[in-house]
Amino acid sequence: MFKKQKFFNLALLITVMCLTTIFVVNAAGQEIKTALFQDANTSLSAAREAHADILAPKNFSKAMEHYKNAEKQLKNGENLDDIRKNLGKSSEYFQKAIKATKLAEVTFPNSMKARSDAQFTESAKYANKLWVEAEEKFKSAAVELEDGDVNDARDEAGKAETLYRQAELAAIEANYLDGTRTVSYTH
DSSP states (O other), X not given: OHHHHHHHXXXXXXXXHHXXXXXXXXXXXXXXXXXXXXXXXXXXXXXXXXXXXXXXXXXXXXXXXXXXXXXXXXXXXXXXXXXXXXXXXXXXXXXXXXXHHHHHHHHOHHHHHHHHHHHHTTHHHHSHHHHHHHHHHHHHHHHHHHTTOHHHHHHHHHHHHHHHHHHHHHHHHXXXXXXXXXXXXXX
């Protein structure tokens, strides 16, 4: 009986030590990731705040591709220099995207206002087909602008603006008519 208890205590001690080691390694791994990804995370936050995913989708997408590659490399325990290179490229593309958003804000003010208005009326919910079509046109405009074709970008943005306004109106009508139907059925 004494041998069984001693064996159990030893097994318990080994289990606790293994779990502690795993915890310490995971915590250290998280600290390494935090340190490695600090600049890229700062750039990512700034890009999201600038709506670069919408106003500069090409550069934002490239940035995210490098960011995700770095995460994958870290997870797989790959070379830190390669991870840093991907993170550097990621930050570089996030900065390009942020810069492109400033040009988009000046080039697409009417389309951006129409998009905001359509969002406010929940067009994605009540006029989804028009919303999706408008988003595609707006993305196309943003890509054209990133590629340096201002005229085509403005043309696409104008089409997007029209679609956003149609989506906004359709959403308002859907909300108004649904509200009217609900009221008329209750009386």
